[in-house]
Amino acid sequence: MDEIAAEIEPLIPSLRRYARALLHDRDAADDLVQSTLERALTRWRLRRPGGDLRAWLFAIERNVYLDQRRRAVRRGHAVDLDSRGPIPDSAAGPERSLIARDALARLDDLPEDQRSLLLLIGVEEMSYEQAARVFDVPVGTIMSRLSRAREALRHSVEAGRTTVLRRVK
Incomplete structure (x- = not known):
């Protein structure tokens, strides 16, 4: 043991x-x-x-x-999911910190398999081969799924949320 x-x-x-x-x-x-x-x-x-x-x-x-x-x-x-605190990043400026916060918020909007894959590759620094074993799929599938996940996250961050303004009298 x-x-x-x-x-x-x-x-x-x-x-x-x-x-x-x-x-x-x-x-x-x-x-x-x-x-x-x-x-x-x-x-x-x-x-x-x-x-x-x-x-x-x-x-x-x-x-x-x-x-x-x-x-x-x-x-x-x-x-x-709103119980998370702010992301500390003292080395980055306020703009970069906001972008990181938005990216993490958008990460929650992705489908679970895309979010899991991005976390395994990006945060846990797993190789494509290791991720393929985790997901039990070929390496090529991991590469295409990762590409789609990155593109979805990039599009979501770039599109941003539209703010609806109301007139207050």
Whole structure:
């Protein structure tokens, strides 16, 4: 068991970061990571020896997340996404900080598979091959999905939200 813990432990911060990016809630993210680790430990014997442990754990985490999301939709449970705080970025100017905040807000508007893929590649710095293992699709599919996701996000940020002004008397 100590050997398993030694392999998994260095990956927990990445799992936690990905969960927080998906859920925007620290407690829910910790619960997701806990469920992921529990599932990984109970299915350790099913892991391919010599396989990519990081991709395997992220695939489990994504599947647990999707299961929880489907369950919440069936229950009609609403999740408050506006509880996020501002994004600290002291090195960037205020304009860049606003663009980053808008991009992250727009990220939530993307379909789940595009959002997950952008987070895995952009935030977790997974290779296309690792992401392909997480999504269980060919690398070429990952590349085309990533291109569409980036384009959708770019278009959403550039289009911006239109503000409707009212006349106040």
